[in-house]
Amino acid sequence: DSGVTQTPKHLITATGQRVTLRCSPRSGDLSVYWYQQSLDQGLQFLIQYYNGEERAKGNILERFSAQQFPDLHSELNLSSLELGDSALYFCASSGNGELFFGEGSRLTVL
Amino acid sequence: DQQVKQNSPSLSVQEGRISILNCDYTNSMFDYFLWYKKYPAEGPTFLISISSIKDKNEDGRFTVFLNKSAKHLSLHIVPSQPGDSAVYFCAASARLLTQGGSEKLVFGKGTKLTVNP
Numbered sequence: 601d602s603g604v605t606q607t608p609k610h611l612i613t614a615t616g617q618r619v620t621l622r623c624s625p626r627s628g629d630l631s632v633y634w635y636q637q638s639l640d641q642g643l644q645f646l647i648q649y650y651n652g653e654e655r656a657k658g659n660i661l662e663r664f665s666a667q668q669f670p671d672l673h674s675e676l677n678l679s680s681l682e683l684g685d686s687a688l689y690f691c692a693s694s695g696n697g698e699l700f701f702g703e704g705s706r707l708t709v710l
Numbered sequence: 711d712q713q714v715k716q717n718s719p720s721l722s723v724q725e726g727r728i729s730i731l732n733c734d735y736t737n738s739m740f741d742y743f744l745w746y747k748k749y750p751a752e753g754p755t756f757l758i759s760i761s762s763i764k765d766k767n768e769d770g771r772f773t774v775f776l777n778k779s780a781k782h783l784s785l786h787i788v789p790s791q792p793g794d795s796a797v798y799f800c801a802a803s804a805r806l807l808t809q810g811g812s813e814k815l816v817f818g819k820g821t822k823l824t825v826n827p
C-alpha cells in the first residue's frame with residue numbers, strides 16, 4: 601500500500617461526457633503528480649501540483665484540467681471525452697526522491 | 711519524442727536465470743534514474759535507483775548499471791523468480807525529486823517480464 605488513494609478505480613462513460621478523478625496523496629506529502637498510461641504507451645506526465653499551486657505541466661490536453669485543494673487532495677477533470685482518452689490515470693506523490701503511485705483509475709470511453 | 715526508450719516490449723526467462731532489462735535515454739541532462747515494477751491492477755512501485763555519480767547500484771537480487779557515455783542503463787535480476795513477472799518501467803529525471811521542486815520523472819513504455827517456473 602503506497603498510501604496514495606485514487607477514486608474511482610473504474611469508470612465507464614460515453615464520448616462527449618465529463619468525468620472527475622480524485623486523488624489523496626500520502627500523509628505529509630504536499631506534491632501530487634498526474635500521469636496517463638494509454639495502451640502500449642508508457643506513463644505520460646500530465647501535471648504536477650505542490651501545496652495547491654501548479655508546479656509543472658506536461659502533455660496535458662486543453663480539455664483536461666486539474667486542481668489541488670487546501671486539504672491537499674487533487675482532482676483531474678476530463679471533459680468532452682473522446683475514445684482516445686480511454687486509459688489508466690495514475691496519481692502519485694513524492695518523497696525521498698521517488699514517486700509513490702496510487703492504484704490508478706481506469707477510464708473507458710465508449 | 712521519446713526521451714526514455716525501452717526497446718524490448720517483452721522478455722521471457724527461466725526461473726533461476728538472469729533477467730536483463732535495458733533502457734536508453736536521449737536527454738543528456740538526465741542525472742537520476744529509477745526502475746519501477748508494475749503488477750496488473752496495481753500502481754507502479756519503486757524498485758531501485760541510481761544517480762549519475764555511480765555506475766552501479768545493488769539491492770539484493772536487483773542491480774542497476776549505468777553507462778552515461780552510452781546513455782544506457784540496465785536492470786539485472788539474479789536469480790529470477792516467478793514473482794518477478796511484471797512490467798518494468800525505466801524512468802529518468804534531471805534532478806532528484808524533492809517535495810517543492812518542479813522536477814518530473816520521464817518514463818519509458820515498459821518491458822513485460824515473464825519468469826517461467
